[in-house]
Amino acid sequence: xxxxxxxxxxxxxxxxxxxxxxxxxxxxxxxxxxxxxxxxxxxxxxxxxxxxxxxxxxxxxxxxxxxxxxxxxxxxxxxxxxxxxxxxxxxxxxxxxxxxxxxxxxxxxxxxxxxxxxxxxxxxxxxxxxxxxxxxxxxxxxxxxxxxxxxxxxxxxxxxxxxxxxxxxxxxxxxxxxxxxxxxxxxxxxxxxxxxxxxxxxxxxxxxxxxxxxxxxxxxxxxxxxxxxxxxxxxxxxxxxxxxxxxxxxxxxxxxxxxxxxxxxxxxxxxxxxxxxxxxxxxxxxxxxxxxxxxxxxxxxxxxxxxxxxxxxxxxxxxxxxxxxxxxxxxxxxxxxxxxxxxxxxxxxxxxxxxxxxxxxxxxxxxxxxxxxxxxxxxxxxxxxxxxxxxxxxxxxxxxxxxxxxxxxxxxxxxxxxxxxxxxxxxxxxxxxxxxxxxxxxxxxxxxxxxxxxxxxxxxxxxxxxxxxxxxxxxxxxxxxxxxxxxxxxxxxxxxxxxxxxxxxxxxxxxxxxxxxxxxxxxxxxxxxxxxxxxxxxxxxxxxxxxxxxxxxxxxxxxxxxxxxxxxxxxxxxxxxxxxxxxxxxxxxxxxxxxxxxxxxxxxxxxxxxxxxxxxxxxxxxxxxxxxxxxxxxxxxxxxxxxxxxxxxxxxxxxxxxxxxxxxxxxxxxxxxxxxxxxxxxxxxxxxxxxxxxxxxxxxxxxxxxxxxxxxxxxxxxxxxxxxxx
Numbered sequence: 001x002x003x004x005x006x007x008x009x010x011x012x013x014x015x016x017x018x019x020x021x022x023x024x025x026x027x028x029x030x031x032x033x034x035x036x037x038x039x040x041x042x043x044x045x046x047x048x049x050x051x052x053x054x055x056x057x058x059x060x061x062x063x064x065x066x067x068x069x070x071x072x073x074x075x076x077x078x079x080x081x082x083x084x085x086x087x088x089x090x091x092x093x094x095x096x097x098x099x100x101x102x103x104x105x106x107x108x109x110x111x112x113x114x115x116x117x118x119x120x121x122x123x124x125x126x127x128x129x130x131x132x133x134x135x136x137x138x139x140x141x142x143x144x145x146x147x148x149x150x151x152x153x154x155x156x157x158x159x160x161x162x163x164x165x166x167x168x169x170x171x172x173x174x175x176x177x178x179x180x181x182x183x184x185x186x187x188x189x190x191x192x193x194x195x196x197x198x199x200x201x202x203x204x205x206x207x208x209x210x211x212x213x214x215x216x217x218x219x220x221x222x223x224x225x226x227x228x229x230x231x232x233x234x235x236x237x238x239x240x241x242x243x244x245x246x247x248x249x250x251x252x253x254x255x256x257x258x259x260x261x262x263x264x265x266x267x268x269x270x271x272x273x274x275x276x277x278x279x280x281x282x283x284x285x286x287x288x289x290x291x292x293x294x295x296x297x298x299x300x301x302x303x304x305x306x307x308x309x310x311x312x313x314x315x316x317x318x319x320x321x322x323x324x325x326x327x328x329x330x331x332x333x334x335x336x337x338x339x340x341x342x343x344x345x346x347x348x349x350x351x352x353x354x355x356x357x358x359x360x361x362x363x364x365x366x367x368x369x370x371x372x373x374x375x376x377x378x379x380x381x382x383x384x385x386x387x388x389x390x391x392x393x394x395x396x397x398x399x400x401x402x403x404x405x406x407x408x409x410x411x412x413x414x415x416x417x418x419x420x421x422x423x424x425x426x427x428x429x430x431x432x433x434x435x436x437x438x439x440x441x442x443x444x445x446x447x448x449x450x451x452x453x454x455x456x457x458x459x460x461x462x463x464x465x466x467x468x469x470x471x472x473x474x475x476x477x478x479x480x481x482x483x484x485x486x487x488x489x490x491x492x493x494x495x496x497x498x499x500x501x502x503x504x505x506x507x508x509x510x511x512x513x514x515x516x517x518x519x520x521x522x523x524x525x526x527x528x529x530x531x532x533x534x535x536x537x538x539x540x541x542x543x544x545x546x547x548x549x550x551x552x553x554x555x556x557x558x559x560x561x562x563x564x565x566x567x568x569x570x571x572x573x574x575x576x577x578x579x580x581x582x583x584x585x586x587x588x589x590x591x592x593x594x595x596x597x598x599x600x601x602x603x604x605x606x607x608x609x610x611x612x613x614x615x616x617x618x619x620x621x622x623x624x625x626x627x628x629x630x631x632x633x634x635x636x637x638x639x640x641x642x643x644x645x646x647x648x649x650x651x652x653x654x655x656x657x658x659x660x661x662x663x664x665x666x667x668x669x670x671x672x673x674x675x676x677x678x679x680x681x682x683x684x685x686x687x688x689x690x691x692x693x694x695x696x697x698x699x700x701x702x703x704x705x706x707x708x709x710x711x712x713x714x715x716x717x718x719x720x721x722x723x724x725x726x
Contacts (some may be wrong), residue, residue, distance in 0.1 A: 004053040006046040007095035017055040019064040029513045032073030032080040036066045045109045063229040074112040101306040105284040119150025136605040140165040190240035192268040217370045220353040224581020227379030244313025253323035274300035305335040311345045315508040320352035326723040356574035363630040385583040385590030389599040399495035400487040400555040417550035420534040422579045426509040427451035428491045429484035435476035445678040464677035494629040508536030541578040552583040557596045565725040637684040647682035650714040
């Protein structure tokens, strides 16, 4: 007797056995196919992991599956195995991980076929005719006859307002339903326009990557504006000429349209993109085009790492250091790290590109696990910007702007160039305070203050999302003297408009770009080149090319200098370097002004005088001395509960029942923000010098946590290789 061992989307870290129905005894069950199974009083889509000869559950207690959804697996075997490996490595329930590697359309049990897979055609051999009273049927038939190559049901509905007559016409034999033919856009010449001339460093990088046969990871360390994208394009050109496909991952949705337009301008092939702002149908269509080989270039954000390719040729991770590649909630996988596993498994080259590579990647290059390529010259002989540390101790500030900075902004605008102002706090002000008693508007669900917004006026918690109207009186003393404390992007925008009333101020943050296509519209206005001010958060720091920006101003460089997170200095250095790199990218001489209360700080001094590479070398030495990643491996067990102390007690009891040599633990201790979204959070940090040993420990620890006496009262998760310690 065969038993079907399946993965079900549930929080349980185990597989479930089912029986083969008598009507399906001769079916060839292939791992990776989807099945419909009974689970309690529900019916769920499951994925077959293996066909077993034995089960630990008595046969009379097992249920047969309800339906076979797929005859063949929707994913290639390797992507299925990659998803299985990722579930094990990141200690995540297998069913949830496997389903998340599929488009939402397939998770719902829909057929794995192209949308509008069938087209309607008029039947030339039809004998029956329609009566004169069947007006709607006649109109439908006439429209179908106007499309000899076929028309989809959706197109019919768009033309006529309804496709209700299709079923009747099919029954009468007046029309036929046929498969849509696949039209793969293969071109003998993939280039639409020739590539740009390369400087010597770019040429060396392209040559070394193109000479590679099979797997190798290349770390492309190129300063901002050095032309890394041109290297990608010329490497992809060779891949396309070999008839293979390219997968390109970018960190932000806002970068996807910009990257797509550049790739479409260069290549005469099918380019598709995938990100969370697309509809389920759009993403599923792009997924199928990639899987079937019709799309030669696939561009996407984090989740696109699981997109199957018919003929994989190369994988590129742009801005590989960016934290957006690590999922921070639920299934906490790293797309960058999975790209290394995938490239090795599919025997293709991988490019990790960044102007500020992560310390993990730099250490891998140092150990010769990665090939290290550098581009230290800006494209087009553009000169690096001049950097000034502006000491603002004791200075009077207008919405975070010092008088000296305002004067420099005015000078650059008078020269008909653009100015970029970086402030990594959205909203009008970080808090609302009472002038009389000092009360500060708190979030009742988090250990955080509510941020004041003015468009529209409201208080907003950026941690849990709760919103409240702005009060007229202090909730403690009743005073009406409520004042905004600090500066956010909205307040800075208001001040800049008053200072420069005749020039546009483009604000770019999560609020101003939430509307569909808003980001593209703002970028299009900026790229016209008219004088103006770009104001925004870290969304501005990621890969954008603004040809007319001559001045970059960082209003508050101090916020990340004293972080308790061991990665805090690295993230601060990356952010400052990336933002600074937006200045003077073409023929315009650029300048960067960094406002700070601590101009003598070693990090700022190193970045200004020696650059990111020197900082990274110093920081790696510090990490080696302290035994922190990448010289050790850590995981965080996160627990949260509705009652204070319960999550910490849960982790403490679990820790006491676990014995493992060469495993170091820290905690449990309250999270830096203990209360968030109404629950109390606690962390337990697990550290080991050997990754396999840590994985072995975590596998056993998960089983103990699942059977913990408090497990049904506490929500817990494991974050392997965490990027954010908070």
